[in-house]
Structure formats: C-alpha cells, structure tokens
Amino acid sequence: MPKKTTSIPVNYFADAYNAGISIEKIAVNDLLTFRDAKQAHRHDCHSFFLLEKGTVSIEIDFKTYSIQAPAVIYMHPNQVHLILAFKEVVVCSLAISNENLNPDYLELLENITPTKPLALAADTFSIISETASLCLKFSERKNDNLYHSLLRDGCNALVALVASQYVNQAKSADKLSRFxxxxxxxxxxxxxxxxTEKRPAAYSQKLNLSTAYLNECVKNTTGYSVSHHIQERVVLEAKRLLYHSDKSVKEIASELGYDDYPYFSRLFTKVAGMTALAFRSKNRD
Incomplete structure (x- = not known):
C-alpha cells in the first residue's frame, strides 16, 4: 500500500543556484537503486526524459507504457506517474519551471498535454542526445557570468526539439477542421x-459559442459529448487523489467542486464503473 499522504506527492527538483532548471544523466541497473522510485508522484516542473539505453515500464495516470530506448517522455506537472520496472537504463533528465520556458514552448506543451512516450528514429535521437550533452556541459559552468542564460537557452533548445517530435505526431493547425x-x-x-465549472453552458460561454454548437463539435471530433469530457476529467483527478492521497471521498468531492457528496459518489460510480472506495481498495492492494 502506498504511504499515506494528505495530497498527491510532489517531487521538488533541488537547485542550489535557484535557476529553476535541473538536468542530469543517470545510469541505473535496477529499480532498487532509487529509494522512492516506486512511489507515485508529480513533479513541480515540466519534465523531459531522454531514454538513451535500456527499457522502462511506467504508469502515467493509470495507463501503463513499456518503453525501449531510444525514446523520449514528456511529463506535464499535472501528470501523476510511477516507475514499475526498468533494466540497464541510461537516461538524461531535464526539469524546467514555467518561468524558464520560452512562452511559445510553454503554450505548445499545454496544448499537447497529455502526451505518451515517443520512440525516436536514429537521426532524431542523435541530435536530441547531442543537445542534451551540450546542456549538461552548460550546467557545469556555474562560474560563468552568463551561466543561467546559457543553461536556460540551451535547455529551451532541447525542449523545442522534443516538443517538435510530439507536434509531428499530431495534425498541424492549418489541417484541423473547424470541429x-x-x-x-x-x-x-x-x-x-x-x-469550478461543471455545466457545458459555462464552457460554451467562455468560447463565445452556443452550447449546441460546442457539443456538436466535440461529439463530432471525439465521439463523446461535452458533459462526458467534463465528467471524465473530474473523475481522473478524483482517481489520482484516491490512490495517491489519504483524503476522504468527501474531502475529494469538495476539492473538486462538489458540495453534494452523494451526487459526486454517484457520478464517480457511473464514470469509473465502481464506487470511489472500491477503486481505492482495488488499486491499493
């Protein structure tokens, strides 16, 4: 059973120079090397992992992915994850705060979240790996007058390379339909x-659309209604809190904007296919 907490654990990246950037290369042979590797957590920064060697099994928001090098993983601060297993791994890890990200890259990352791990072609891996190595060298030059600028700009170039791979997997904006x-x-x-907002009308108002048209667009694109997506997003966060914290169901309902606890309980059961307590018990065994 996971260690009891009052909220989802957050890993804070130590930074002696308060630069808001942390980059390192790690080589490990088995899961026991990391004391807290099997504890699910979030990060306080945007995280990028370049898997150079080995294999990793990771759970991200209750979905399991098996990854083989060379590959890259981007993790948004909202995403909860834990490492299930890995073997003979060499990974370059970058954590960077909102303040240090190029605003255009930050907007792009927000738009593509949530993401999945991506396998990399040999030529793409080569340029990303070379850029990561350069960033690691920048991180060692702490006595340079422009240390932070060098590190920030280098790491943003690395972020751009990784983000571009995710963008390549999706439709470009000029190819998107109106829906x-x-x-x-x-x-x-x-x-x-x-x-805070649970009604489709609240979202159509924010988007300056009619509720009927918003629902038509979303249903045409995804196959599901606006209400379905609102409920799914709420229940995902509830699952995170049920599994990764020791808050009561009533406390979770309140945190997610539901004063009517019985209604929230019925909603969770409808969406998840089991009660909130059953979900917590099943996933903590």
Missing part, C-alpha cells in the same frame, strides 16, 4: 476550469 479547432480550445478551457 477539431473548437474541440482543442474546449480541452484547454476544461483543463483550467474543471474544478
């Missing part, structure tokens, strides 16, 4: 307001 453009905008607004 897809609206759905993308809805998802962005949903991520910001799902704890």
């Amino acid at each position: 897809e453009v609206v759905t993308k905008a809805f998802n962005q607004v949903l991520e910001r307001h799902y704890t």
Whole structure:
C-alpha cells in the first residue's frame, strides 16, 4: 500500500543556484537503486526524459507504457506517474519551471498535454542526445557570468526539439477542421476550469459559442459529448487523489467542486464503473 499522504506527492527538483532548471544523466541497473522510485508522484516542473539505453515500464495516470530506448517522455506537472520496472537504463533528465520556458514552448506543451512516450528514429535521437550533452556541459559552468542564460537557452533548445517530435505526431493547425479547432480550445478551457465549472453552458460561454454548437463539435471530433469530457476529467483527478492521497471521498468531492457528496459518489460510480472506495481498495492492494 502506498504511504499515506494528505495530497498527491510532489517531487521538488533541488537547485542550489535557484535557476529553476535541473538536468542530469543517470545510469541505473535496477529499480532498487532509487529509494522512492516506486512511489507515485508529480513533479513541480515540466519534465523531459531522454531514454538513451535500456527499457522502462511506467504508469502515467493509470495507463501503463513499456518503453525501449531510444525514446523520449514528456511529463506535464499535472501528470501523476510511477516507475514499475526498468533494466540497464541510461537516461538524461531535464526539469524546467514555467518561468524558464520560452512562452511559445510553454503554450505548445499545454496544448499537447497529455502526451505518451515517443520512440525516436536514429537521426532524431542523435541530435536530441547531442543537445542534451551540450546542456549538461552548460550546467557545469556555474562560474560563468552568463551561466543561467546559457543553461536556460540551451535547455529551451532541447525542449523545442522534443516538443517538435510530439507536434509531428499530431495534425498541424492549418489541417484541423473547424470541429477539431473548437474541440482543442474546449480541452484547454476544461483543463483550467474543471474544478469550478461543471455545466457545458459555462464552457460554451467562455468560447463565445452556443452550447449546441460546442457539443456538436466535440461529439463530432471525439465521439463523446461535452458533459462526458467534463465528467471524465473530474473523475481522473478524483482517481489520482484516491490512490495517491489519504483524503476522504468527501474531502475529494469538495476539492473538486462538489458540495453534494452523494451526487459526486454517484457520478464517480457511473464514470469509473465502481464506487470511489472500491477503486481505492482495488488499486491499493
């Protein structure tokens, strides 16, 4: 059973120079090397992992991925994850705060979240790996007058290379249909307001659309209604809190914007297919 906590554990990247950037290369042979590797957690920064060698099994928001090098993983601060297993791993890890990210890259990362691990072609891996190595060298030059600028700009170049791989996997904006453009905008607004806004009309108002048209766009693109997506996002956060914290179901309901605890319980059961307590018990065994 996970260690009891009052909230989802957050790993804070130590930074002696308070630069808001941490980059390192790690080589490990087995899971026992990391004392806290099997504890699910979030990060306080945007995290990028370049898997140079080995294999990793990781769970991200209750979905399991098996990854083989060469590959890259981007993790948004909202995403909860834990390492299930790995073998003979060499990984370059970058953590960077919102303040240090190029604003255009930050917006792009917000738009592509959530993401999945990506396998890399040999030529793509080569340039990303070379850039990561350069960033590691920058991180060692702490006595340079422009140390922070060098490190920030180098790491932003690394972020751009990784983000571009995710963008390549998706449709470009000029190829999106009107329905897809609206759905993308809805998802962005949903991520910001799902704890406070539960009615489709609230989202259509924020997007200056009629509720019927918003629902038509979202349903045409995804196959599901606006209400379905709102409920799914709320229940995902509830699952995170049920598994990774020791808060009661009533406390979780309140945190997610539901004063009517019985209603929240019924909603969770409908969406998850089991009660909140059953979910906690099943996943903590």
